[in-house]
Amino acid sequence: MKRAVALIAMSLLLASCAMPEVQRLPPIPEVKAAYTDKEVKYPVLYGTSRMPNSAKTAYLDQRAARVQYGRVIVTIPKGRMTGSLGENGIFSARDTRLAIAAGDIEFHSQDSFMALAKSQLGAGVNPESGYLLVFIHGYNNSFEDAALRAAQLGFDLNVAPNNMMFFSWAANKNYRKYTHDEATADASEIHLEAFLKTVRAAAGGRKVHIIAHSMGNRPLLRVISRMQVLPGEKKPFGQIILAAPDVDRDVFMHYGQNYLKVAERTTIYLSPFDFAMQLSQDVHFYPRVGCGNKPQAEIKDIDSIVSFIPEDFPAHTYVASTLPLLNDVKNLFVNGKPARQGAAWKAYPTYWTVGPANSMARSTCSALPG
Template sequence: MNDTGNAFLVHVAYATDRAPGPVAGKLQTFLGTRSDLRYGHATVSIPRTHEAGEVELPSWFRLQFEPDPAKHFTVAQSELLTPAAWSADVQARLRQSKRKAALLFIHGYNVSFPDALFRTAQIQHDTTFPGPAVLFSWPSKAKTIGYTKDEEDVQWAIPHLTEVIRRLLAIGDTNEIFIIAHSMGNRVLVNTLAELGRTSPAARAKIKEVVLAAPDIDAGIFKRDIAPKLPAAAQRITIYASSRDMALAASAKVHGYGRLGDTKPSVTIAPPLQTIDASELPADMLGHSYIGDNLSVLEDVRKIFASGAAPAQRGLRAAGPASKRYWRFDVPKH
């Protein structure tokens, strides 16, 4: 991350199977339709007035119709790279990191390409992650009415994310990989990890921490069929869930089955995976984006990535019997 005086500049290496859109100046744009896997990199500008947990964007209510880099997140540059040039770009930034660690983010449903870049840069900035930020962006339609289409496109993206993680693993300077997936993006990730656990025994040595944030996945199918396969691909996996997540409550109604990221009717426990109940934390109207919006969650993720601390060491409160242990944020009662 560079400090230009007026803004912080965050470099994001991206991989996407969105169809490319027009090039506008220095900006390669992407659409919400499927395509082949492409690689590139972008520069995200974060205003110096940025507050942790926020992605500051123009607001019509404040009569802000164009982004101002002094006040808002903006994409300063975005261009495509060859796969080899992308690997070299990530490798060069890994060499600047003492830990030689990379952070990979996979977004959820109803997310545009610029918004995915913004969230990736914001999480890296707010958690002070000490290595390159990498985004995998699948072809979300970025519309509320696009839920069914997005469900199909996460399936489309599974082999592409598998290729991206294999590429990261193959970079010689990669010592550690940390992964965060949000919402529907978890479907891409868990299927990819299951495949890597089966076919790439060396993956676990480098994939140190995986965060499944508000996962929009059938809880029963996950516990029975998917969770047992994941420890072969990653050293530790943490699930964040909340009973205040209205988006996942709506998904449960659509599908007829509870979601992994919802603690209703019960918290999903799948040892050795660790489940964190975020229900007691303040939330926005939907209660779905706390992985980037809530300071307590961001700080917990920062501690996980910085030291690999156990939940109790991070100040979380144990809940449930020992055989069905999960963790809660210790929110003071007033």
């Protein structure tokens, strides 16, 4: 009898060790579906590897020789819904799209950017927003696209004004130029590395979190792989969010361990409905980390979340637009740990799912064998 009890206890212990971590934490204000109650001017700081136009009023889709710095003031209109970039007025009563007005893109040198950041960053003592967040966009994004998405994320996650930042590599605003963007993502690695060093220097002890989306994960992976952290040295980043990563599975399995050395926690979000990831997988033939109804790449101590939450075609921006994932990301930033509770969340031995998972549901983005 004693032996049977011991075996049962051991089985329960092993099962609990295998389950993904979840912890009941003090509640934080929830990200809820709501319309913006008034117009907001939301400032985001940036670094870019794009070349400015001759008038220095905007940025082009051409590569620059060095990082350009500055700030953008994004207008978030009244009536814009949480998780969205707004509606153009065709199917709604008013135009609620996020926008950048003429003259609202500021250009700074690296030194003046540092001075601006240090003078404008929100208080670092508030756990709700006392951190910096860097967004790295994916393929087929213009500079303006990146600025608007960064502002939407920052505003919806309650990041303090000026604490939201983004890095815009010289992606081409043309969905046909996928290979162009692949080459440019590779070339942007040194510029991203320089920008992240500048951000860390400006942070003033605040934690620096990162959200990399889609192809933006590729230069980040290479930057992280080269970083050196000495034994006992504080990790340079807090949370790193890998959203719909357009990264080869085998490449990630080779280099992904490096995230554990530089970040307090790393989380992968993928989806079986991500049409963009399916196209990338078709082009490359080999599995992409952001594609599938279960994790393509599993590394111990890196979390994987499979989203079964329905999203509009091409279902590629779910981390920024669906409330359960926005809340998951916010809990990670504020508490440092997830708070995945409720009927929508389900824990498997090595990963989580969220949304109405159904084995009979059609999977747009399917896993490849091997």
